[in-house]
Amino acid sequence: MKVTNAEFVISAVRPDQYPGDALPEIALAGRSNVGKSSLINRMINRKNLARTSSTPGKTQHLNYYRINDQLYFVDLPGYGYAKVSKTQRQVWGQMIEKYLLERDRLKLILLVIDLRHPPTKDDEMMYDWLKHYDLPVCVVGTKADKIPKSRWQKHIKIIKDSLVLRARDEFVMFSSEEGIGKDELWSHISRHILE
Ligand code: GTP
Ligand code: MG
Numbered sequence: 001m002k003v004t005n006a007e008f009v010i011s012a013v014r015p016d017q018y019p020g021d022a023l024p025e026i027a028l029a030g031r032s033n034v035g036k037s038s039l040i041n042r043m044i045n046r047k048n049l050a051r052t053s054s055t056p057g058k059t060q061h062l063n064y065y066r067i068n069d070q071l072y073f074v075d076l077p078g079y080g081y082a083k084v085s086k087t088q089r090q091v092w093g094q095m096i097e098k099y100l101l102e103r104d105r106l107k108l109i110l111l112v113i114d115l116r117h118p119p120t121k122d123d124e125m126m127y128d129w130l131k132h133y134d135l136p137v138c139v140v141g142t143k144a145d146k147i148p149k150s151r152w153q154k155h156i157k158i159i160k161d162s163l164v165l166r167a168r169d170e171f172v173m174f175s176s177e178e179g180i181g182k183d184e185l186w187s188h189i190s191r192h193i194l195e
Contacts, residue, residue: 001186005068006044011061013095018103019064024193025072025105029096029126030112032078035142038176039112040065040073043185050075060092062099071193074099074106080122101133108136108192110185115141115155115173119162127163138170138188139163145175 012018028036037050044067051063063075076099077092100106109130113123130137141159144152152173160171170188174181 001068001070001190003044003067005066006046006049007066008049009064009066009072011063013061015098015102018062018099019066019072022105023066023069023071024107025074025103026108026110026189026193027074027076027100027106028110028112029076029100029130030078030110031080031114031120031122034078034112034114035176036078036110036112037075039110039140039142039174040075042174042176042179042182043073062095071107071189079126080120100130100135106135107195108138108189110140111137112140112142113159115144115152115159116147118158124163131166136169136192137166138172138185138192139165140172140174140181140185142174142176144173144180145177 009019010017028039030036037052040050041047041052044065050065060077065073065075067073076096100109111123111127111130113119119127127137127139139159141156147155156171156173165171172181172185172188174185
């Protein structure tokens with residue numbers, strides 16, 4: 001996909017703030033600080049449209065980015081960040097759960113995982129939860145630039161095996177730093193938004 005226009009639309013905390021047009025949505029889920037916002041920026045060739053930070057927990061709402069009047073990327077708050085209060089975590093949890101289960105124009109969830117490490121318990125729980133509700137997932141192993149090429153396959157296998165990746169779910173190796181996997185991820189997204 002050739003991105004000619006990308007803009008931040010809203011940082012939503014309630015369903016009535018979600019955009020009213022019927023564009024398909026692609027959501028990004030993953031551990032706090034794993035690189036969700038960076039991935040959006042790389043996909044749209046923008047340095048910092050989606051706010052990134054080395055401080056985990058930066059994205060706290062559902063941040064909507066409209067791409068080409070064709071789709072939205074929805075950047076979800078990251079999970080597994082210990083410094084957030086329990087009450088706050090429950091509020092986020094409910095908001096995200098409701099979004100994922102009730103948003104009918106949601107076409108695909110990009111579950112972003114750090115390629116360097118085996119999935120965390122939270123990653124496994126998230127994937128199992130998504131599969132329990134039969135939601136389409138593309139697992140993205142990001143930060144590929146941080147490990148040598150010779151070890152990519154080994155790391156991919158560990159992630160696929162630990163999650164017990166289902167046959168219909170895709171896996172894409174990615175690097176926001178170097179652009180690895182960008183075209184492959186766009187081709188999956190393009191297919192899903194047509195479904
Ligand atoms: P939250 O909004 O807190 O949930 O974090 P996030 O998942 O949006 O992570 P973010 O994109 O803010 O990135 C976190 C840190 O990882 C930043 O310092 C990024 O520069 C770095 N980072 C993200 N992706 C990559 C990548 O592919 N390669 C490398 N080397 N660094 C990355
Ligand atoms: Mg973020």
